[in-house]
Amino acid sequence: MLLRGLGAAFVVALAAVRNLQYVDSDSSALICCRRDLMLGNGQALSAGSYAVVVDKLFKSYGKFEALRGISFTVKQGEVFGLIGPNGAGKTTTLRIISTLLQITSGTVTVVGTDIGKHAERARKILSYLPEDAGAYKNLTGREYLQFIANFFEDWHDVGEMVARGVSIADLGERIDDKVETYSKGMARRLLVARALISNPKLAILDELTSGLDVINAREIRKIVKDTAATGTTVLLSSHNMLEVELMCDRIALINDGRIVETGTPSELKSRYSSSNIEEVFTKVVK
Amino acid sequence: MSSFTNIVKKELRELLTKSTILPIVFMALLFGSMGSMFGGVEEAITSKPVIGLVDQDSGVLSDIAADILMNASTMVYDGTDVQEGLETVTNEGGSALLVLPSNFTDDIMSGKPGTITVYWIMRGAGLMDTIPSTSVDNLLSVLSANLSAYLIETGTSLDASLVLSPTTRTQTTIFQGKEMSGISPSDLSAVLSSQSIMIPLVIVMIIIMAGGTVVSSMAMEKENKTLETLLTLPVSRTSIIAGKLVASAIVGLLMAAIYMVGFSYYMNSVTGSSNIDLKAYGLGLGALDYVLIGLSLFMSLLAALALCMVIGTFAANYKSAQTLTMPVTILALVPMFITMSKDFDTLPLLGQAVMFAIPFAHPMMAVRSLTFDDYGLVLAGIAYSALFAIVMIAIAVWIFKTDRLLTGRIGKKAGRSILKGGLIGLLVSRHRKT
Numbered sequence: 001m002l003l004r005g006l007g008a009a010f011v012v013a014l015a016a017v018r019n020l021q022y023v024d025s026d027s028s029a030l031i032c033c034r035r036d037l038m039l040g041n042g043q044a045l046s047a048g049s050y051a052v053v054v055d056k057l058f059k060s061y062g063k064f065e066a067l068r069g070i071s072f073t074v075k076q077g078e079v080f081g082l083i084g085p086n087g088a089g090k091t092t093t094l095r096i097i098s099t100l101l102q103i104t105s106g107t108v109t110v111v112g113t114d115i116g117k118h119a120e121r122a123r124k125i126l127s128y129l130p131e132d133a134g135a136y137k138n139l140t141g142r143e144y145l146q147f148i149a150n151f152f153e154d155w156h157d158v159g160e161m162v163a164r165g166v167s168i169a170d171l172g173e174r175i176d177d178k179v180e181t182y183s184k185g186m187a188r189r190l191l192v193a194r195a196l197i198s199n200p201k202l203a204i205l206d207e208l209t210s211g212l213d214v215i216n217a218r219e220i221r222k223i224v225k226d227t228a229a230t231g232t233t234v235l236l237s238s239h240n241m242l243e244v245e246l247m248c249d250r251i252a253l254i255n256d257g258r259i260v261e262t263g264t265p266s267e268l269k270s271r272y273s274s275s276n277i278e279e280v281f282t283k284v285v286k
Numbered sequence: 287m288s289s290f291t292n293i294v295k296k297e298l299r300e301l302l303t304k305s306t307i308l309p310i311v312f313m314a315l316l317f318g319s320m321g322s323m324f325g326g327v328e329e330a331i332t333s334k335p336v337i338g339l340v341d342q343d344s345g346v347l348s349d350i351a352a353d354i355l356m357n358a359s360t361m362v363y364d365g366t367d368v369q370e371g372l373e374t375v376t377n378e379g380g381s382a383l384l385v386l387p388s389n390f391t392d393d394i395m396s397g398k399p400g401t402i403t404v405y406w407i408m409r410g411a412g413l414m415d416t417i418p419s420t421s422v423d424n425l426l427s428v429l430s431a432n433l434s435a436y437l438i439e440t441g442t443s444l445d446a447s448l449v450l451s452p453t454t455r456t457q458t459t460i461f462q463g464k465e466m467s468g469i470s471p472s473d474l475s476a477v478l479s480s481q482s483i484m485i486p487l488v489i490v491m492i493i494i495m496a497g498g499t500v501v502s503s504m505a506m507e508k509e510n511k512t513l514e515t516l517l518t519l520p521v522s523r524t525s526i527i528a529g530k531l532v533a534s535a536i537v538g539l540l541m542a543a544i545y546m547v548g549f550s551y552y553m554n555s556v557t558g559s560s561n562i563d564l565k566a567y568g569l570g571l572g573a574l575d576y577v578l579i580g581l582s583l584f585m586s587l588l589a590a591l592a593l594c595m596v597i598g599t600f601a602a603n604y605k606s607a608q609t610l611t612m613p614v615t616i617l618a619l620v621p622m623f624i625t626m627s628k629d630f631d632t633l634p635l636l637g638q639a640v641m642f643a644i645p646f647a648h649p650m651m652a653v654r655s656l657t658f659d660d661y662g663l664v665l666a667g668i669a670y671s672a673l674f675a676i677v678m679i680a681i682a683v684w685i686f687k688t689d690r691l692l693t694g695r696i697g698k699k700a701g702r703s704i705l706k707g708g709l710i711g712l713l714v715s716r717h718r719k720t
Contacts, residue, residue: 061693098518101689120522128518134511151519194515 050109051076051202051233052097057106059092059257066092068257069106074250076111076201079225079234081248083241083277085285089257090237091131094204097235098128111201124155127200131207133191137180141171141190144179145197152198161197168223169193185216192220196227203227205236209243221247241278251277253284260284306606312613335421338363338375338383345391347400347452350436354429355384359422368405372460375407381418382406384426394433397444399454402426408461408471410629411478411654419471426455462658464569478654479626484546485583486622486650491545492587493618493646496538497594498611503530504598505607514692523686527679531591538591575656578664582649585671589645590614592678599685621647629654630663645671 052074059067067089074080082090095101097108099119108115115122135144145165149158166175169190171182179187188209195203208224209217217240225247228234238244244251245265253261253268261268261284265277272280287295337359341352355361362378363371371383385403394400404426406419433452442449458467459474466474507513516526571579594614601607621644624633630641630651641647648667655663685691 095514095689095692098514100514100517100692120520123518124520126518128514130511130514132511133515136512137510148519151521191515 049076050074051078051111052080052235053107053109054093054097055107055109057093057096057108058104059089059096059101060104066257067096067104070254070257070259071106072252072259072262074202074233074235076233077228077231078249079228079236079247081244081251082235082237082254083239083244083251083281084237084254088254090254091206093254094128094206094235094237097202098126098204099123100128124152125201126204127195127198127202128204129191129195129206129208131210135179135187135190135194138178140178141169141175141182141186142166144190145169145194148194148197156198164199165193165197168196168227170219185212188212188216189220189223192223196223196232199227199230200232202233202235205234207238208236209238209240217243241276241281245277253281255285306609313616333421334358334360335382335418335425336360336362336375336378336380337422337425338371338378338380340366340368340371340383340385342366342388343386343390343392345395347391347394347433347436348386350433351386351390351402351429354432355425358425358428372405372407375405376460380407381409382422384422394437394444394448394452397448399448400433400452402429402453402455404455404457404470406457406459406471408459408474410632411461411471411475412624412626412628412632414627415629415632416471416475426453429453462660464658478657483626485579485653486625488542488546489583489586489646489649490615490618490622491542492538493590494611494615495541495545496534496587497590497614497618498607499534499537500530500591500594501598501601501607501611501614502604503534504595505601505604508601509603517686517691523683527595527682527686531588531595534594535587535591569657571653571656578656578661578668579649579652582652582664582668582671585668585675586646586649589671589675589678590618592675592682593645595682596678596685599682599691617644618646620644621650625650625654642667642670645674 050073052072054073055071056069057067057071058065058069070089070093072080082093084090092101096103097110097115099115099122103116110122111125113122113125135141136147139147142162145162146158149156149161149165152158152161169175169192171186171189174182174186179190182190188211192205192208195205203224205224209220212220221243224234224236234247236244236247248265250262250264251268252259261271261280263271268277268280269275272283274280274283337355339352339355339361341348341364352364356364360380362380363374363383365371368383368385371385374380375383383405385405387401387403390400390402404422406422408419409415430451430453434450437444437449437452456468457470458465459469459471460466461471461474504513507516517523594611597610597614598607601610621641624637624641625647628637630638633641641651645667648664648671652664652667655661
């Protein structure tokens with residue numbers, strides 16, 4: 001597959017964007033919230049209606065416990081925010097859901113697929129954008145998108161995917177320049193395009209706009225919101241509370257490896273008598 | 287603390303890390319063990335050669351010759367039967383059987399050089415393996431000089447050139463059960479060395495080029511932060527590893543080929559063509575031999591690249607990749623130098639174990655082994671290299687499937703089991719906080 005991808009790296013076919021629609025079996029769930037999830041206790045919980053089901057997830061690095069039995073669900077089509085202080089376990093959680101790290105105990109299901117048992121299957125339907133991700137510098141933006149699209153050629157039209165990626169990145173003529181010549185904002189736009197190119201059922205975005213200027217950050221947020229509107233579930237983490245408030249349908253607060261709060265932004269603000277999520281965050285964490 | 291000291295301290299802390307020190311320690315140990323392996327060279331050169339003597343003459347000159355040989359060598363056979371002499375010398379670890387024919391004295395006294403027939407018992411074709419024959423050569427020179435002295439003392443009327451050079455030599459080399467008349471161990475060693483020098487060089491070139499490419503490729507994925515993305519794409523870990531191995535092999539082979547074109551021109555210009563045709567002694571390589579050499583080369587490369595892939599998973603960045611490649615390069619250079627200086631059969635047991643354990647060594651030894659129809663070592667080498675490659679690829683796939691690739695953590699239990707498998711690369715590990 002890798003060789004095929006490399007071999008086809010210079011063949012680019014332009015095609016119309018295919019706008020895949022995923023069935024949201026419970027669209028009303030966008031405004032629904034559950035403060036305490038009691039998963040694994042015999043209560044029937046259909047994993048099929050959720051894009052992500054995390055149940056009693058533990059993760060240890062040697063003696064250090066990074067995650068201490070976290071549970072939460074993300075409904076299909078939802079934009080779900082995971083927020084917490086540095087070292088709380090956000091990135092570890094996202095990396096586990098992305099199949100990068102192994103589970104110490106507990107289960108994670110992505111659109112009905114148990115990632116502990118079927119990681120390769122899960123990789124076909126999810127996409128992960130790490131906080132400090134990079135692209136291959138010796139490729140042009142278009143070649144990079146082509147390289148990524150080639151991995152999906154068994155179930156997607158590569159030409160359409162590249163065209164979609166070029167459209168999302170919106171880099172104009174610079175899409176044919178080498179990645180090494182890109183500014184940080186341009187590189188991030190390319191990487192966001194990469195993450196959304198396959199129209200994934202679940203997009204996991206770590207610190208989506210970290211280090212970007214206001215204009216770039218706004219544009220990238222809009223891209224993600226537009227993609228979510230087409231049915232892609234988004235799970236993101238951010239230190240930018242304004243971003244979280246603007247983008248997320250629901251939020252989970254994680255601290256010291258545990259989920260300490262879950263709810264919609266308005267619910268959380270009302271619960272903690274706060275005017276914004278930053279205040280909520282401060283009150284919960286302190 | 288002065289600013290200067292502050293900078294020096296910071297630099298030292300950056301440069302003296304586990305990943306820079308451990309490969310150097312490993313290399314020091316390697317050179318140390320090589321030193322002990324070659325430690326016997328001086329002893330071999332200065333010690334008396336072990337020989338046998340068949341004296342079929344009863345003349346005065348043969349008696350003088352016998353006395354000199356007796357004093358200047360360790361004589362393990364002194365008789366009149368050539369076959370018996372050969373058996374004894376071979377069994378006693380000797381290097382030559384000298385035969386003084388019945389007309390030795392008469393020939394010299396009648397104005398003809400006396401013929402000394404030398405049966406060389408050759409045990410290996412490496413440069414160091416020919417040291418005993420050099421000692422015997424020196425002995426024969428001493429013998430000739432002493433006979434000259436005797437002739438001069440006795441006021442002979444013989445021709446001056448005969449007096450100064452009273453003996454001539456016919457020689458037969460016995461190596462690997464084959465008798466090759468008219469050539470000395472040095473001649474044979476030179477031919478075999480020129481024949482088999484290219485493969486070790488090609489191997490070393492490819493290991494340095496392709497191995498370095500594999501290790502760097504992993505390091506660059508980490509340094510450029512592209513690894514995490516790659517690992518979440520719908521591509522199997524095995525495909526990623528296979529893709530990297532094949533691409534690195536192609537690049538390595540290409541670069542090595544370019545180097546070798548230049549090098550072969552250089553070799554042709556500095557080495558003359560040999561007059562010895564090995565095929566005349568039934569020592570040529572057949573079609574099957576070339577297939578086996580190719581197979582040995584392929585397996586060895588696969589093993590080397592797979593080892594580099596495992597090592598590459600521990601490279602945090604380009605700098606550490608350079609350091610991690612060094613032990614592999616040394617591992618390739620060691621068998622190259624050993625192959626040039628000694629044969630596998632003449633190495634001490636520790637040396638044989640080291641040579642066999644290094645998978646790159648087998649194609650280097652294959653040409654010489656196959657020249658003398660020693661298929662056992664070649665086939666065992668191919669099987670070992672294949673097994674080594676399979677184990678390394680399995681370890682690489684295992685590392686890719688766990689989160690160790692990202693966290694750099696190796697559990698004590700896993701680490702022990704890998705080290706038991708002989709993985710040197712894992713001596714170097716890094717620990718990164720996540």
